[in-house]
Amino acid sequence: MIGKNNQYLKKTKEGTKVETYSIKKFKVGTASVVIGASIFFGAGAVAQAGEEVSKNTTADNSKNEDATLGGAVSEKVVAKPVVKEATKEEVAAGVAAKLGVKETEKEAEKEPAKALDKIQLSSFISEIEGKISSGAYANKTEESVANLIVDLNSAKATLESATTQDELTKAYQKLVVSVNSKLRNKPVEKKETPAVKSITSNETVGKKVEDTEKKVETNSIENTGSKDPRTGKEIAKNTAFRAAINQDPKVDFTFSIPSKKEIYIYNEENFRLEIPVYSETGKIRYATIKQGSRNKFANVPDTTDQLDIQFGFTATVINRDEIAGVTSDASKENPAKIVITGRPNDVLKNMPQYTKQENQTLNVGTRYIQVVDDQGRENLKKGTDITDPGYFYLVLKSQAKKYALRSQPTDEKISVSSLTNPTAEDLKKIKDSIQLEYSQNNEDARLADKRGTLVEHPEDVIQSVSIVGNNIVVTFTDGSTKTKPVGEIVRKNTPPTVNLPYSNEANRNIYIYSGEETDLTFTATDESKIKDLKLRGPGDINYNNATSFGLAVGNIVDSTVTSGEGSVSENKKTATIKMTGTTSLRDGQKWTSIIVAKDDNNGESAPFNGRINATTNPAERQKIEGYVEFVVKNQTKKYDIKAPEGKVNVVDPTNVTAEEFEKIKEKVKIEYSQTNDDANLTSKRGQAVENQATRISTITKDASGNLVVTYKDGSTDTKPLSEYVSLNKQPAIDAINTAADNKIAEINSNANATAEEKVAAIEKVNADKMKALTAINDNSVTTKSALDNAKTSGTIAIGNDNPVAMKKDTAKVAIDTALREKEAAIDANNDLTTEEKNAAKADAQAKSTAAKTAIDNATTNAAVDSAKTAGTTSVSSVTPTATAKPAAKKAIDEALKAKEAQLDARADLTAEEKKAAKADAQARATAAKAAIDNATTNATVDSAKTSGVVDVESVNPQASQKKNDAKNAVDEALKAKEAAIDARADLTDEEKTAAKADAKDKADAAKQAIDKATTNDAVTQAKNNGATSVDSVNPTAQAKPAAKKAIDDALKAKNDAIDARTDLTDEEKTAAKADAKAKADAAKTAIDNVTTNDAVTQAKNDGATSVDSVNPTAQAKPAAKQAIEDALKAKNDTIDANNDLTAEEKAKAKEDARAKADAAKTAIDNATTNEAVEQAKADGATSVNNVNPTAQAKPAAKQAIEYALKAKNDAIDARTDLTDEEKTAAKADAKAKADAAKQAIDNVTTNDAVTQAKNDG
Structure with missing residues (x-):
């Protein structure tokens, strides 16, 4: 492989055949030099360095001992033996020469003076510092690394002080030699290295890599319109789609600096980084962290999936050992996560780049995330530089970079006792209350959403707080610091303010009133928090001296009311204490106290340490915050008697009675004195005292004619009694009016006077009344004696006014005459009984009385005449009719008729018996009517009628004994049957009642048949049939058997359920069944014991529930299984x-x-x-x-x-x-x-x- 920057080697080898040789012995020192050079300068430098050693070399891609965290694995260069072996220094010099050092020197000689080019040396220094920080030299001896650091510091000093390009060049060369020649590997065991094919093989040299570039301007796979293999449907052409299932696994990084792929770690803080990884397939084989060139990190001992990624950090990875066939879920929606945790260790903290300054940048080094999915696709490429998808770079920053101090609003500034010389308590308060935020100047994108927000627990990262000059200095736990002007965070504490209810503020007096409850409130306020609030005395009296005078005062300690009455606001900025009780001092006595408040910054409202004495100038004492002189006043100085709002009318103003004085006392009101200088009562001056009963002891009158109010403390107020009373003429007026009213009523109630006679009398009464009232209301009448004389004269005159009556008496005489005539006519009528005669006379008398009443009620002469005429006519109209004897005879006839009907209705009599009985009844009725005719009074008529009715009704021939005996036999059968039914315990009350009703119905039917029989044989047959019918009643029990069956069904179901349980042993099943059987038996006993259908139903339901509640808990099998699990765990632990x-x-x-x-x-x-x-x-x-x-x-x-x-x-x-x-x-x-x-x-x-x-x- 040729480095991309090695243009020399690239140009040399293009189109040139490169010979390879077998691996032979190669000088170790020479190889080290070549390897060191390859780390820092790429394959080109290594190749040229190798050419200095030997022209015949071969590359070996075995593991490089000098590979660093972030660097590529370099190729080990080996060569055939040569005649002369180059020394390490010669090789290093050759490397430096090939890197252009000599050319630089020549150019420096030719070119005129210009600005120094420090880039080369500076970059090399940074590169070495990064490798030291990343632990790239962990396989070098400590001594050689220490020497390298010495040379590195020397180069850095030269970089700062150099004045010529030559100094920089020499420093650079020296540093190159130090890296390539002076570093020594730690001893390692030799291992056989398998032969590998040279990467410089002619098979790949000069060939272009094909099919590795994506289609221009797209990240999609071209759609040719073929069918979707998932659905079998044709996909529309010209619609590009992503080759999701062909993509490499993804790592979802969140970088601090995305452009550099850097992730920040902060000093002295626990670091935790979750890195989501996923595959488009939703499955991964493993996800791990690698060093540069895909080298593995060491495992954390005794762990399954943890790697030691150096410098105090570990990573929890997925399938660390990369075991084949093991997969984990990892989709984009639910990714797997690699978790890095740890805290910078002492190796990092001992490095020179660990400056603990805000600009600290300590490069921890490069790491790579490697993810392989279940299809074998992998995200990690060569693992050599930032372009690799798995690349990320860890950088250690100071806490001062992460955090900033917030300028606190005025109302949130921290109150301290001094801005320049704070106490330890002040500094603790600042530390506890200072507002720390995430720095808005920190470029860490991982904290972007927190910038400017408050740190939730600043105490975790703040080590100490101090004030240096005009600044607050916060030292974080890593030793880095942040500062802020003092005024932006704290403020000097202002002592609390005490507000007292002075009666006389100029003299600092508060008035206490004897004889009544004191209720004073003392208030303290503070901008931060009221800690203590109390009352104390002057001088050395550092305690509540008010208690000596009978008064209680609240006390607040540590923002809590510890005694007495008081309050503390929710924000602790306001507190109050109250003075209560009744003073024991007298009017004019006084004492001095101070109300003292203290805040949580030890600010005190009166910091004088109690040195205020009675001899101190009053003007000086009054300047003290919270100073007060309590002055005792009596109640008469607080209150006055209020002017009366009305007077009380008395019989004799010169001799007021006790009853009248009680009314006067009701009108007595006291008010707050309008001459009292108490500022606390200013708003109440002249106002009525709302609770005066608690202030006044007594209200009396003295011998001088004064009203006297005595207060609770014994002080008094007086007022002339004459202001409260006036002569009461109303009783005299009332007496005249009453006399007139009574006289008029008397006249109106005179039945003998007609309207015309009454009118004349009433006019006289009214005239005498007006004369008397005029005399009473005369202003000259001012005494009780004069008033009594006027009243007496008036009442006598009114009492003599009587009417003259004649008309009604004449009319009543005419009525009496008519009545006498009518009574004589009634007595002559012999058809009437005495009672009927008396009734007729009474009727005439009533009409006479009514006529006289009508005459009395008449109000005019004409009405009297009319009433007289109507009365005489009414009395004459009385004509009595005989009623007693006819009615008595009719009662005899009705009794006879009823008796005959009764005899006809009797089924127990024969026709002959009925006929004889009727003849007897008729004879008795005839005798009764004769007795009625002979009677003369209502009583004798009524007696004859009653005797006759009774005599007729007494005809009652005895019924046939045969039918009675038959009915008795039926009743006995019914009684026996009811007793038998009551004795049956298997029947409910409802079933017994129904059976008894059936038997009763049968008995009633039998007796009806007996009644209907007309012969002895028929009666006997009806009796026998009835007894048989009653005896046939035999009810069948329903409710209890059904309820017991329900219990048996519930028991069977429960036994079946128990038998079906496989988790129970036979013993457990037997015990459970016995429990269920006992509950079933108890339920059936309960059913037998109840008497009503509802009770049977309840007992059935309770029993079924009880049986069903049997739910045995398996004991033996779970315990046995747990024993097996315990044995298994013990065995696994042993293994x-x-x-x-x-x-x-x-x-x-x-x-x-x-x-x-x-x-x-x-x-x-x-x-x-x-x-x-x-x-x-x-x-x-x-x-x-x-x-x-x-x-x-x-x-x-x-x-x-x-x-x-x-x-x-x-x-x-x-x-x-x-x-x-x-x-x-x-x-x-x-x-x-x-x-x-x-x-x-x-x-x-x-x-x-x-x-x-x-x-x-």
């Missing part, structure tokens, strides 16, 4: 722990153990008894435990080593050219190599690795 076995032997042994375990579990499933299950479990565990694989590969390999050692020892012993000492030394060497080989065999895990270790050994 895994056996280092004598290879992975294949372990896998086979585990497969054998699994088969035995599965067989054991099958045997357990097939067992039917507990004993059989136990036996199957024991047999299975024994079978699994008996799996004891014998190691084959490792012992055989070790035996082969022993054979080889013995053969070697025999060969040494057979050597005659060796002394005994040399033989002993040679044998010891062979023994050491054999031991190392056996150790290597012990350390490997697969058959192939054992074979390899055996062959190597």
